[in-house]
Amino acid sequence: MVVVALAAIMAALAAPSFKSFVSGQRVKTAASDFAMTAILARSEAIKRNADVTITSVTAGASGWKDGWTVAVGGTALSQQQAYAGVTFAGPATAITYNGSGRLSAAVDTMTITGTDGSARCVAFDLSGMPKSSKSSSGTCP
Structure with a gap:
């Protein structure tokens, strides 16, 4: 009984940290997925020598949380599903x-x-390569 009681106390103490860990991993995964999508789009544009577009499913800067599509012409190359528990703020177009x-x-x-409140930034350099980085202040430059 003592062991079960100690295990319950330890689990109760660890629960808040675990929630923060899970939220941080969701943000990290979403940022990584977005950066990898941009790399895919860039690669396909070079390979096909054509314009490749990443479009949010829902219009507007906050629409990225609903997912996005990579397309060349009218052909979809890739599609990302919506994210839960994560908010996006970025390009409106x-x-x-x-x-x-x-x-x-x-x-x-x-x-x-x-x-x-954990945040990550995905910025694009002059060549179009994306870079994902952790934001210490919760906002990106």
């Missing part, structure tokens, strides 16, 4: 890579935030 693998227009940094 689609992201387009041209045939040289560069962005056709400057893209705002994507900020992905979890329910516990």
